[in-house]
Amino acid sequence: MAARPSRLIATLGWVLALAVLSGAARSAPAQSAQPASRIVSLVPAVTEILFAVGAGAQVVAVSSFDKFPPAVEKLTRVGALLNPDTERILSLRPNLVIVYGSQADLLAQFKQAGIPVFVYRHGGLSDTLDSITAVGTATGHAAGAATVVAGLRTRLDTLRRRVAGRPKPRTLLVLSREPGTLRGLYASGGIGFLHDLLELAGGSNVFADVREESVQPSQETLLTRRPDVVVELHPRPEMADIADARRAWSPLVSVPAVRFNRVHPLGGAYLVTAGPRLGGAAEAIGRALHPEAFK
Amino acid sequence: MNSSHPAAVATAAAPVPARPLRARFAATMLAFAALAIVVCILAPLVGTTTISFSRAFDRSIPFQDNVDAQIFFVARLPRVVAGALVGAALAVAGVVFQALLRNPLATPFTLGVSAGASLGAMTVIIFGGFTAVGPWSPVPVASLLGAGAASALVYLLATSPGRVMSTTVLLLAGVTLNAFLSALILFAQYLADFAEVYRAARWLMGDLDVGGFDSILGALPLLIASFVGFATLPSSLNLLSVGADLAASRGVDVARTQQWAFVSASLATGAAVAVAGPIGFIGIIVPHLVRLLVGADHRVLLPASALFGAAFLVLCDLGARTLLAPVEIPVGVVTALIGGPFFLWLLVRHA
Numbered sequence: 001m002a003a004r005p006s007r008l009i010a011t012l013g014w015v016l017a018l019a020v021l022s023g024a025a026r027s028a029p030a031q032s033a034q035p036a037s038r039i040v041s042l043v044p045a046v047t048e049i050l051f052a053v054g055a056g057a058q059v060v061a062v063s064s065f066d067k068f069p070p071a072v073e074k075l076t077r078v079g080a081l082l083n084p085d086t087e088r089i090l091s092l093r094p095n096l097v098i099v100y101g102s103q104a105d106l107l108a109q110f111k112q113a114g115i116p117v118f119v120y121r122h123g124g125l126s127d128t129l130d131s132i133t134a135v136g137t138a139t140g141h142a143a144g145a146a147t148v149v150a151g152l153r154t155r156l157d158t159l160r161r162r163v164a165g166r167p168k169p170r171t172l173l174v175l176s177r178e179p180g181t182l183r184g185l186y187a188s189g190g191i192g193f194l195h196d197l198l199e200l201a202g203g204s205n206v207f208a209d210v211r212e213e214s215v216q217p218s219q220e221t222l223l224t225r226r227p228d229v230v231v232e233l234h235p236r237p238e239m240a241d242i243a244d245a246r247r248a249w250s251p252l253v254s255v256p257a258v259r260f261n262r263v264h265p266l267g268g269a270y271l272v273t274a275g276p277r278l279g280g281a282a283e284a285i286g287r288a289l290h291p292e293a294f295k
Numbered sequence: 296m297n298s299s300h301p302a303a304v305a306t307a308a309a310p311v312p313a314r315p316l317r318a319r320f321a322a323t324m325l326a327f328a329a330l331a332i333v334v335c336i337l338a339p340l341v342g343t344t345t346i347s348f349s350r351a352f353d354r355s356i357p358f359q360d361n362v363d364a365q366i367f368f369v370a371r372l373p374r375v376v377a378g379a380l381v382g383a384a385l386a387v388a389g390v391v392f393q394a395l396l397r398n399p400l401a402t403p404f405t406l407g408v409s410a411g412a413s414l415g416a417m418t419v420i421i422f423g424g425f426t427a428v429g430p431w432s433p434v435p436v437a438s439l440l441g442a443g444a445a446s447a448l449v450y451l452l453a454t455s456p457g458r459v460m461s462t463t464v465l466l467l468a469g470v471t472l473n474a475f476l477s478a479l480i481l482f483a484q485y486l487a488d489f490a491e492v493y494r495a496a497r498w499l500m501g502d503l504d505v506g507g508f509d510s511i512l513g514a515l516p517l518l519i520a521s522f523v524g525f526a527t528l529p530s531s532l533n534l535l536s537v538g539a540d541l542a543a544s545r546g547v548d549v550a551r552t553q554q555w556a557f558v559s560a561s562l563a564t565g566a567a568v569a570v571a572g573p574i575g576f577i578g579i580i581v582p583h584l585v586r587l588l589v590g591a592d593h594r595v596l597l598p599a600s601a602l603f604g605a606a607f608l609v610l611c612d613l614g615a616r617t618l619l620a621p622v623e624i625p626v627g628v629v630t631a632l633i634g635g636p637f638f639l640w641l642l643v644r645h646a
Binding site: 081082 | 365374
């Protein structure tokens with residue numbers, strides 16, 4: 001019930017905004033044939049892609065959570081998934097805005113304003129490669145994107161060959177947990193780019209049968225799934241602490257990964273960002289699963 | 296002639312023949328204790344997987360090779376123990392807050408203790424930092440500190456030294472602090488990355504999958520202290536829930552009773568939330584349910600609520616971990632889904 005008046009206010013705000021910006025908005029469709037010269041990215045993964053394909057100089061603003069590449073430090077911040085600052089985005093007069101597929105209201109608003117939108121959707125590893133190509137095309141850097149995609153493919157293929165023929169350990173890929181314990185633990189399910197990376201790096205996901213991107217298993221489920229290796233991905237590097245991981249996993253001694261000291265906390269945002277740095281993420285996981293292949 | 300005087304109904308101070316009361320008390324306690332014990336024995340036998348109990352209790356197999364023993368002793372038993380302790384603590388804290396505030400709508404979370412605990416936990420989940428202390432991992436440590444700070448603040452706001460607490464001031468100060476802290480929680484979530492928002496939201500739903508006895512051992516001293524406090528309260532609470540003046544005229548040290556009640560109930564709530572997150576509904580449903588079953592005499596109501604709260608939460612958690620297995624339902628959702636309709640049914644039947 002309360003949503004309706006606020007939507008009305010938002011619409012009224014939009015009418016005003018449109019009146020102010022009508023000149024810019026009207027000329028936008030004409031520009032869309034040309035590569036975007038003023039880009040606003042609300043998706044950190046796409047920001048990385050933009051800079052990698054060579055469109056970095058065209059980016060005028062990024063989301064509040066962007067940290068990479070270091071060049072983003074100097075750019076304007078315009079909120080993120082839950083709290084995009086539409087007013088500031090409009091004032092930057094962008095001719096391409098990158099949003100998440102779930103930001104339906106925002107999408108409709110930019111469509112009304114005649115600003116071209118690139119909709120990013122989360123998916124598997126192949127979706128990430130497709131996103132790189134699409135971003136390149138939309139920004140006039142198709143060749144740059146092709147180079148990035150080829151480089152990433154080569155890197156992933158090298159890794160695939162390196163681990164080929166080795167036994168695939170049953171692996172639990174942890175996406176997050178509370179520090180010091182296994183409470184609030186989320187693990188990768190059987191779909192999504194992280195699952196794809198794990199399988200590519202020569203592991204067999206213990207939750208491959210769960211058709212979800214993430215699973216929240218109980219201690220009992222962890223004990224029955226019995227992973228041979230646990231790989232933890234911590235976006236904050238300081239959270240990847242081996243002492244903390246040992247302490248957290250120590251109660252589950254019957255799990256082979258715990259008994260044979262094969263719990264590997266890895267740290268860094270690159271591990272979980274579906275962008276050009278996934279090659280490094282795949283290698284880090286491969287190294288944890290098959291240390292002997294990297295000697 | 297005077298034995299059936301109407302005033303004897305509500306006030307415990309009235310002279311009542313000792314023996315039948317004691318016998319009834321014993322029978323009631325026995326029934327509630329039996330329920331709690333049966334539930335706590337049966338609950339760890341059921342789970343998402345079938346395990347062999349002869350293997351689980353076979354000492355000749357080394358523990359690290361014995362998956363059945365691990366599932367029983369690491370995954371299930373601590374969960375049941377945590378459920379029983381948290382359920383008992385929240386139920387009794389609910390009874391005590393309802394008597395202290397003389398308000399049937401009071402819960403252990405009314406005065407902002409759990410909002411303080413939640414804000415502490417959110418801070419660590421979203422912004423990181425903080426260290427483990429003894430058996431506590433960082434999130435429960437922060438949650439305990441938050442609970443302590445919030446209850447200290449409410450207490451300081453609502454009391455002046457040596458004077459009887461005004462329940463109205465206490466209630467208003469607590470409710471306002473609760474709202475203020477809840478706003479801070481929302482603000483912290485708003486600032487956070489959405490993966491962290493999701494983790495934070497999950498914590499707020501409550502969870503008993505403690506995975507070992509560490510956090511239970513950490514909470515135990517606090518829970519024991521709070522239950523020692525509760526044990527001093529029943530007779531005074533009977534009088535206090537009628538009115539502070541009446542209680543004072545019958546020789547109750549009102550200010551002291553209020554202190555003990557507030558401190559014990561806050562301690563129990565803080566410890567329970569640190570172990571399991573803010574599991575809702577227990578603290579309001581169980582007191583009313585038990586009151587409908589055994590009456591309003593706190594000498595019966597307090598221990599009966601503790602036992603029933605333990606049984607109820609263990610049962611709800613059993614449902615939470617098995618109903619949709621392998622997916623878990625947040626236990627706070629189950630307490631509301633089972634407790635709500637059951638309570639309404641009982642209410643309508645008695646009305």
